[in-house]
Amino acid sequence: MRLVILGPPGAGKGTQAKKVAAHFGIPAISTGDIFRQNVADKTPLGRQVEEIMASGKYVPDELTNELVRNRLLEEDAAVGFLLDGYPRTAAQVDELDSMLAGSSSRLDAVLELTVDMDEVVNRLLKRAEIEGRPDDTEDVIRHRLEVYTEQTAPLVHIYSDRNLLQRVDGMGDIGDVTGRLLAACDDFAV
Ligand code: AMP
Numbered sequence: 001m002r003l004v005i006l007g008p009p010g011a012g013k014g015t016q017a018k019k020v021a022a023h024f025g026i027p028a029i030s031t032g033d034i035f036r037q038n039v040a041d042k043t044p045l046g047r048q049v050e051e052i053m054a055s056g057k058y059v060p061d062e063l064t065n066e067l068v069r070n071r072l073l074e075e076d077a078a079v080g081f082l083l084d085g086y087p088r089t090a091a092q093v094d095e096l097d098s099m100l101a102g103s104s105s106r107l108d109a110v111l112e113l114t115v116d117m118d119e120v121v122n123r124l125l126k127r128a129e130i131e132g133r134p135d136d137t138e139d140v141i142r143h144r145l146e147v148y149t150e151q152t153a154p155l156v157h158i159y160s161d162r163n164l165l166q167r168v169d170g171m172g173d174i175g176d177v178t179g180r181l182l183a184a185c186d187d188f189a190v
Pocket of ligand 1: 084092
């Protein structure tokens, strides 16, 4: 399975990506997690992206694309993958297309987690208390939601035009949401 999970910050993508990926025995690849690890390890990439991330902006496409290109070449991604947080811009969609074409593969489905926006802000504020992420302050949360609406929400149309999109209700019990996502994947696995 080659999957993408889309949805606004706070939709529960990370949690669900891990569960769905475990079900299919594929790696869940989160660009946000990889960037955060680089920041924590103070790598050159981490130093480059730290401020950008803390302000809620997107990391430039060139950096993000290179990171994903390298990650998809790792052995564990040969059997499939679930991308969480990538692609996020139309240029990243094009780049992912070219990566997949290079390995003669294609996406099986794009899962869109839909959530109530007020609920998203509450979830993110709660996560800020627990995890203390520097991009979970109220102003930055608002900015991240704006950036999502402007730059990433339009990706839904691109994938829907390709008949790859599955919209899944992301509200409610975590296990129920996972069940809905897996059912959506079954629809595509034929
Ligand atoms: P996330 O954990 O997916 O919410 O990502 C956290 C932050 O990492 C984002 O707000 C961006 O600054 C950066 N980031 C993660 N993925 C991407 C991407 N595909 N394109 C650009 N920036 C990204």
